[in-house]
Amino acid sequence: MKNNLILFIVLFWATSSFAQEADTTWKMDGILGLNGSQVSLTNWAAGGEKSLSTTALLEYNANYAKVKSRWNNNLSMAYGSQVQGEKEARKSDDKFELTSKFGYNTKVDEWFYAALFSMKTQITEGFKYDENDVPTKISDMFAPAYFVYSLGMDYSPNKILSVYISPLTGKTTVVTSPLLIEKGVYGLEAGDKSLSELGGFMKIEVKANLMKNITIQSKIELFSSYTEQPENIDVNWDLLISMKVNKYITTNITTNLIYDDDIDITDKDGNVGPRIQFKEVLSVGFAYKF
Numbered sequence: 001m002k003n004n005l006i007l008f009i010v011l012f013w014a015t016s017s018f019a020q021e022a023d024t025t026w027k028m029d030g031i032l033g034l035n036g037s038q039v040s041l042t043n044w045a046a047g048g049e050k051s052l053s054t055t056a057l058l059e060y061n062a063n064y065a066k067v068k069s070r071w072n073n074n075l076s077m078a079y080g081s082q083v084q085g086e087k088e089a090r091k092s093d094d095k096f097e098l099t100s101k102f103g104y105n106t107k108v109d110e111w112f113y114a115a116l117f118s119m120k121t122q123i124t125e126g127f128k129y130d131e132n133d134v135p136t137k138i139s140d141m142f143a144p145a146y147f148v149y150s151l152g153m154d155y156s157p158n159k160i161l162s163v164y165i166s167p168l169t170g171k172t173t174v175v176t177s178p179l180l181i182e183k184g185v186y187g188l189e190a191g192d193k194s195l196s197e198l199g200g201f202m203k204i205e206v207k208a209n210l211m212k213n214i215t216i217q218s219k220i221e222l223f224s225s226y227t228e229q230p231e232n233i234d235v236n237w238d239l240l241i242s243m244k245v246n247k248y249i250t251t252n253i254t255t256n257l258i259y260d261d262d263i264d265i266t267d268k269d270g271n272v273g274p275r276i277q278f279k280e281v282l283s284v285g286f287a288y289k290f
Helices: 002-018 178-183
Strands: 026-039 051-066 069-084 090-105 111-121 126-129 135-139 145-155 161-174 194-211 214-225 234-244 249-259 277-289
Touching (some): 026 249, 051 277, 090 126, 090 277, 111 161, 161 214, 234 277
Antiparallel strands (some): 026 277, 090 111, 111 145, 161 194, 214 234
16 A cells, blocks of 8 residues: 555656656656675685675756746655665665645745645665664654645755755654554654654755856754644754766765654663664765756
């Protein structure tokens, strides 16, 4: 059911976007990449383990602009898998994010009345491994999933910068896995399937060409709940730097920084509590920019 739903969202969104390609008011662009690395050792005196890793990513934008209206849509997906030594394959990256923002120009050129919707989840289940490599399930598709829906103002002076500010934003955290529902994770009480919050939201986006063959995309989202400790601001910051070697070969650096006061993490000393999460992926491989 969940796989069919997420596939339907992707196909519907992509199909409706491509259907408008003949209209000059629509502009589509994106990056499709497949990267990998391998280490093979035979009688290697210095030691080490063989490994194989692959990562696929997709960044796709479909943007509409006509007279006073703007409608920006973005699909961001990534999935990575790694095999090390004799261990089974484990995922190293997993991301599915869909965002849609509509704006209508005010009397001031750079400002727009705006409405925004976004959904974030992952594609496959995730596990945490103990010292004996015994897996414990900690996540799955739509476990969690984060939905944001808001009304606000968007400052967009050019194609490089967008600053969206909303004093009226709803955020819903959903967990659909029966196992995780029973445990009570991601800010939910045991037995609850969802958590809804009302708060303030800000999103800053930058997309620019630093040099002829270097593109940067940066996005930071800030959310503060009005009812649950508003001083604890949720942070989600994504960064993608794409460096083009030639027509099809690129080097990509992706980072993701997250802080969510509702997510408890156990550190190496056994202490449990909210912490800064950080992920960095450096990859070289095939990429097609369109």
